[in-house]
Every structure is written in structure tokens, then in C-alpha cells.
Amino acid sequence: MGHIVEVSGLKKRYKKFEAVTGVDLQVEEGEIFGFLGPNGAGKSTTINMLSTIIKPSEGKASINGYDIVEEKNKVRASIGLIFQESTLDEKLTANENLLLHCKFYGVAKDKRKERIQEVLEIVDLTDKRANIVETFSGGMKRRLEIARGLLHYPRVLFLDEPTVGLDPQTRNHIWEYILRLKKKAGITIFLTTHYMDEAEICDRVAVMDQGKLIALDTPDQLKTNVGGDIIEVETENNQAAEALLEEMYSVEVTAAGQALTFQVDKGSEFLVKFVKEFDIPICTVNLRRPTLNDVFLTLTGREIREETVSGKDKMKHLKRGPH
Amino acid sequence: MEAIYAIWQRDVLKFFRDKARLIGSFAMPFMFLILFGSGMSGAIGSMMGGEAASGPLSDFNFVEFMFPGIIGMTVFNTAIFSALSVVQDREFGYLREILVSPMSRTSIAIGKVLGGSTVALFQGLMMLVFVPFIGVTITIPIILKLIPVMFLVAFAISSIGLLIATSLKTSQGFQMVIQVLIFPMLFLSGALFPLSGMPAWMDFLVKINPLTYSVDMFKKIILQPEQMEPALREAMGLNLSIFNHVITFSEEILVVAVLSIIFVLFATIRFNRAEA
Missing domain, CATH: 3.40.50.300 (P-loop containing nucleotide triphosphate hydrolases)
Known part of the structure; x- marks a missing residue:
């Protein structure tokens, strides 16, 4: 009790x-x-x-x-x-x-x-x-x-x-x-x-x-358990970038959609260094605090959102009428 | 008790609010009585010998004969279709609201059956508006006698409806099953034609049909066969008997009462196992 x-x-x-x-x-x-x-x-x-x-x-x-x-x-x-x-x-x-x-x-x-x-x-x-x-x-x-x-x-x-x-x-x-x-x-x-x-x-x-x-x-x-900051980067060659990232910074990279995501301890400092020295051309780079989505991603290796827009969900939206 | 009342109240409230259903419920009986009944009346009249018919048989009025059957049909239809609300509640989600409440399943089942019976009783009484057009005499004592009998019949039939509804997931499925059940039961009940001179197999089906006894009770109350000439009574098929024993009104009450207890028990047991 x-x-x-x-x-x-x-x-x-x-x-x-x-x-x-x-x-x-x-x-x-x-x-x-x-x-x-x-x-x-x-x-x-x-x-x-x-x-x-x-x-x-x-x-x-x-x-x-x-x-x-x-x-x-x-x-x-x-x-x-x-x-x-x-x-x-x-x-x-x-x-x-x-x-x-x-x-x-x-x-x-x-x-x-x-x-x-x-x-x-x-x-x-x-x-x-x-x-x-x-x-x-x-x-x-x-x-x-x-x-x-x-x-x-x-x-x-x-x-x-x-x-x-x-x-x-x-x-x-x-x-x-x-x-x-x-x-x-x-x-x-x-x-x-x-x-x-x-x-x-x-x-x-x-x-x-x-x-x-x-x-x-x-x-x-x-979120704290996820650790550090989250870096999301898109490059011209994500596959090569993934390997290179793992080699250069020994981070665990997750590919989600167009972007590669990984965690670092001090985001801002890392970013300056990273943009300067990374060989593969970078399209976009983004730094943010971890969200619960990252928690899910870290725990399961999948994004929660990928599965949320299922057929059943769309049906529900239709049934409840327009927003 | 409160729970039974609440479930009952909801069904009755919704019945009186649905004007289209109220008016529509007159359509079928009207067609049967006026179109089918009047047509058959002429045909039967000439079969009985037409203008030259001898003695009591000239009194055979088919529309009058059919009237108690039509009341029976209305009560039967309304009662069995009242259980459709259970299937619809399942489809629209409301059944969950009911099933996750602390009310006992038995109270819910009984509330549903009583709701259906009440609605069927009202629907049956509404058929009395046809009385002035068909020449039967209905007095206050007859109505007072009709009410409990209608309610008893409706209770038995609503229980059958609930039993079926609890086992089915969609309204279409329910309607299919009911249609398949309704027509043979009606045809074999004596509601639409006199039960006389039938083949043995049909006679057997008639005798095991609970509706037969229900319709016969309505006939006994409305047509008052004890005041008729025996020949006319025979022609109207009013001497319902099993193994040469003419069944009395009290025996019919007993049969329907016992059946309704059995059906409501089964329905309640079945409903107790229903998943939300």
C-alpha cells in the first residue's frame, strides 16, 4: 500500500x-x-x-x-x-x-x-x-x-x-x-x-x-541521462560522414531521416571545431538540448515519430473532422 | 436499482425523442392492415361463399382477424429491435461508458430488457389508433388487460433480442439475423392468416413458436372468441390446441412467462461475459 x-x-x-x-x-x-x-x-x-x-x-x-x-x-x-x-x-x-x-x-x-x-x-x-x-x-x-x-x-x-x-x-x-x-x-x-x-x-x-x-x-x-547536447548534421554524403564521425570523435551516430544525430558533451565548443575540420561538405548543422524524442531514440535506436503517423492515426484524424 | 432505472430511462428517453422512428413505426402495420388486410378480406370473403355465405361464416372479417396479429407483430418487432441499441452502443463507444462503471452487468441487462419492453408496450398501444377504422370494439377493460400481456410478451422478446445483440459486433449483422428470425416466426404465429388446416410439419413449427401463444393471447383479449359461433371460431383458427387439448389463456400466460424467465436468464449470463 x-x-x-x-x-x-x-x-x-x-x-x-x-x-x-x-x-x-x-x-x-x-x-x-x-x-x-x-x-x-x-x-x-x-x-x-x-x-x-x-x-x-x-x-x-x-x-x-x-x-x-x-x-x-x-x-x-x-x-x-x-x-x-x-x-x-x-x-x-x-x-x-x-x-x-x-x-x-x-x-x-x-x-x-x-x-x-x-x-x-x-x-x-x-x-x-x-x-x-x-x-x-x-x-x-x-x-x-x-x-x-x-x-x-x-x-x-x-x-x-x-x-x-x-x-x-x-x-x-x-x-x-x-x-x-x-x-x-x-x-x-x-x-x-x-x-x-x-x-x-x-x-x-x-x-x-x-x-x-x-x-x-x-x-x-x-533527458540528462541521454547526456550532453545533440548535434544534427546533414552532409552531401551521409554514409561517408557517418563513418568519419565515428572515427574522428568516437561518437555513436544514428541516422534519422536526412540527418545524422549524435551526442557530445560541450556542444558549442565542439561545433566550432567540427565545422572547421570536417572534410565532407556540410549542408546543415544544428545544436540542441536533448528532448524526450532523443531519449526514445537513444533507448531504442528508433524515432518515436516514425511510427506515429500510421494508417490508424490518419483515420482518426479523418473521423474527428477537419481541424 | 438506480442502475436499472438509469439504463431504462435512457432507452425510453431516446425512443420518445426520435420522432422519425415514432412516425415510421406506423408504416408497416398500416400497410399490412389496410393494403394487405383489405385485399385479403375480399378474397377470403368470396372463398367463404361470398354473398351467399351461410350463417356465422358471413361474419368473417379478415381485417378484424388480423388486428390482434398486427399488434403482436408491432410489439414483437419493436421489442426485438430495441436490442439494436446495444449493438449501436458498442459501435459508437457508449457501451464502454456503461461497462466500465461500477454497475453490475445483471442490472444493465435487466435495465436494457425493461427499456425495450416499455418501448414495445408503447408502440403496441399506439396501434390502437387504427381501431376506429376497422370496426373492432375496444373497451377500457380490454386495454387494461392488454397492457400487462403486451409487456410480458415484450419482455420475453426483448430478452431474445439482447441475447442475440450481445453475441454480435455490427448492426448489419444484427439486422440480418433478426430478419431471418422475424419472418418465419411471424408467418408461423397465426398473426397474418388463420391457423387452420395446416400440414403436420407446419403445425409442429407453429406449436413450438413462442409467438403463436403471444398472438393467440392478443386474439383472445381483442376478438373475444367465447362470444363467437363455434363455426366462425374454427374458421378464424381460434381453437389453438396441443394433443386435442384446447389451450387456455392462463396456460398461455404461463408458457410466455416461463419462456421470458429462461430467455432473460440466458441473456443476462451472456451479457455478463461481454467484453467492453
Whole structure:
């Protein structure tokens, strides 16, 4: 006990493959905990197990002290869930959706009105309460879902890709609401994302790839672990440059797209020397601080973004309409 | 209890909000009663001997005969299609909102079945607007007797619907299965033509069809066969019997009640295993 979410050795096997091959983690109360990884890494499967939607094949987990297999209903009452896909009843009004949720979760009759008002204020939808959800924009629906997820005062709020398919402005707004929530309700937030900038907001980030956790720390610490500065260079002959770089500076070079990427300790000083003495003509050169994408790149040798614009993702963008 | 009520309320609320569905629900019964019924009425009349028909048989009015069947058909259709909402909820994601809540699956299943039954009951009662045009007399006691029977029938059929809906992933699939099920059950129920002088194999199918007993109950309430001449009663196929025993109204209630308990049990068990 002590941790609001406690997971040990959690696995999920399907007939042909293992979607989650063993996850261990603890989440502190009041924390924003991020799950970062490409599509198909097992993030949603893990969240689905924690939220009692699917049964784990192996391992144990508890939320708010309740076992996710043995005490399903108590777990369900302790969590709020916001899925990737909308789960609103679009034929009903915002208020009706919220009222039904109160009834599903046994919120006392005399508290319902007050609670609905409260959560609608958090997401700025008070004036839209009597409108049919069908008429809402994608961002408004998302906000309404977040509001609904809060109605029964969950201890942990699970958000599975909360901003996927939304335009940047709406994404920022959603984040404002999430942060406001953390401040106001002291609620623990457990979210998955494949957007790097979103992961930066989290208190701690677990990086997931191919069903496993490959790192778990604060975003700052994860970046520090990558070490030094990142140099990205494009040359006229990347292949030759790669070999030469490794020979001259004994650095580990990763080719990502057009650019070669490697790390050095003191970026600015290195750059001056490098431009002067490097034989192969340089097209562009760029120095920056490491990002979480570099963390992922270092840990797996792949870029997270390469896999994010998959067919499924594009479909989602189409389904949610134009931005 | 709150959970059952919430699930029930949502279905009923959505039924009354969907005006197109409300109006559209009159189309089928209207066509059957007025177009099919009136046409058949003439044909049957002349088969019975036309103007020269002797005695009680001249009273055979096909539209009147069909009316209880049409009520049965409406209740049946609405009840079984009410389960479509489960499949649609799955498609539109709302089923997850329901299934991840702390409500028990049993309450959800019962709420769904009760919602479907209520909607079917209303739909069936709405068919009474045809009464003035077809010459049957419906009194308040008849309506009061119809309501619980309609609800019981609707409950049994909604349970069958839920059982099917829980096993299927798409609305198209559901609609296909229901169509294949609906037509033979209707044709073999005595709703559309009198159940008399059938071949033995067909007679067997009729007797194992739960709809037969449901429709027969509606006939007994609306047509009041006990006041008819025996010959007319026979022509209208109102002497439903098994092994030469004429089935009574109470026995029919019992049959449908037992069936609805069995179906709702199966549906609930099946729904308890549904994945979110």
C-alpha cells in the first residue's frame, strides 16, 4: 500500500503475440504520470488492464488499494476513464450525459446538480449544457468527456491519448484543463501519449516500447541521462560522414531521416571545431538540448515519430473532422 | 436499482425523442392492415361463399382477424429491435461508458430488457389508433388487460433480442439475423392468416413458436372468441390446441412467462461475459 497505483509483473498475452510483456511501476498520489511510446507499444493495453476492461494474463495490480481482478467494482468506482474514442451518447444533451453518469456511479441525488455545475465549470461548458452533443466540436466533446470522467470524484483519472486528432490550440486548452484539475482536485492523472511535448508536462514518464517499460523517471532526469547536447548534421554524403564521425570523435551516430544525430558533451565548443575540420561538405548543422524524442531514440535506436503517423492515426484524424 | 432505472430511462428517453422512428413505426402495420388486410378480406370473403355465405361464416372479417396479429407483430418487432441499441452502443463507444462503471452487468441487462419492453408496450398501444377504422370494439377493460400481456410478451422478446445483440459486433449483422428470425416466426404465429388446416410439419413449427401463444393471447383479449359461433371460431383458427387439448389463456400466460424467465436468464449470463 501507500501508492495509489501499484503494478507488478503485469502481462497480457493474446493468441499470437504478447502485447505487454511485464510492467512494474508505482504512481504517487497527486502525480501526473505519463506513458510514452509509439502506437502498438502496449500503452492502451496496459491502461485497459488497469481500468478492468481486459483481464491481465499474469501479474498483479492495485488501484487505490483495490485489486484490479478481485475487486473490479471498487476499482471502477475509484477511477475515471477517458478513452481514445468518444464514448458520449451524441443523441442526448451534455446535461443528460452527465446525469446518467451520476446514476451509473451512484452519486447521491442531492449532490448531482452541484457536481455537474462544478465539472462543467472546470471545462468551460456551462453554457452548452442543454445542447445535444451531436452539435459539439471535437474539442468540446473531449472536454465534456473529461468533465464526465470527474463527476464521481475519482482518485485516479486515466486519459488514453487525450488530445489525439485535435488541433494544437484545442490541445493546449485540454492541457490547461488537466493542469487546472491537478491543482484543484489533487487528483492523480495517468495518461498515455505519443506527443513529446505532452510528456514533458508530466511529473514522471514511463517510456514503453514493444510491451516493456524501458525507462521511468522525471522528464528532466531522462533527458540528462541521454547526456550532453545533440548535434544534427546533414552532409552531401551521409554514409561517408557517418563513418568519419565515428572515427574522428568516437561518437555513436544514428541516422534519422536526412540527418545524422549524435551526442557530445560541450556542444558549442565542439561545433566550432567540427565545422572547421570536417572534410565532407556540410549542408546543415544544428545544436540542441536533448528532448524526450532523443531519449526514445537513444533507448531504442528508433524515432518515436516514425511510427506515429500510421494508417490508424490518419483515420482518426479523418473521423474527428477537419481541424 | 438506480442502475436499472438509469439504463431504462435512457432507452425510453431516446425512443420518445426520435420522432422519425415514432412516425415510421406506423408504416408497416398500416400497410399490412389496410393494403394487405383489405385485399385479403375480399378474397377470403368470396372463398367463404361470398354473398351467399351461410350463417356465422358471413361474419368473417379478415381485417378484424388480423388486428390482434398486427399488434403482436408491432410489439414483437419493436421489442426485438430495441436490442439494436446495444449493438449501436458498442459501435459508437457508449457501451464502454456503461461497462466500465461500477454497475453490475445483471442490472444493465435487466435495465436494457425493461427499456425495450416499455418501448414495445408503447408502440403496441399506439396501434390502437387504427381501431376506429376497422370496426373492432375496444373497451377500457380490454386495454387494461392488454397492457400487462403486451409487456410480458415484450419482455420475453426483448430478452431474445439482447441475447442475440450481445453475441454480435455490427448492426448489419444484427439486422440480418433478426430478419431471418422475424419472418418465419411471424408467418408461423397465426398473426397474418388463420391457423387452420395446416400440414403436420407446419403445425409442429407453429406449436413450438413462442409467438403463436403471444398472438393467440392478443386474439383472445381483442376478438373475444367465447362470444363467437363455434363455426366462425374454427374458421378464424381460434381453437389453438396441443394433443386435442384446447389451450387456455392462463396456460398461455404461463408458457410466455416461463419462456421470458429462461430467455432473460440466458441473456443476462451472456451479457455478463461481454467484453467492453
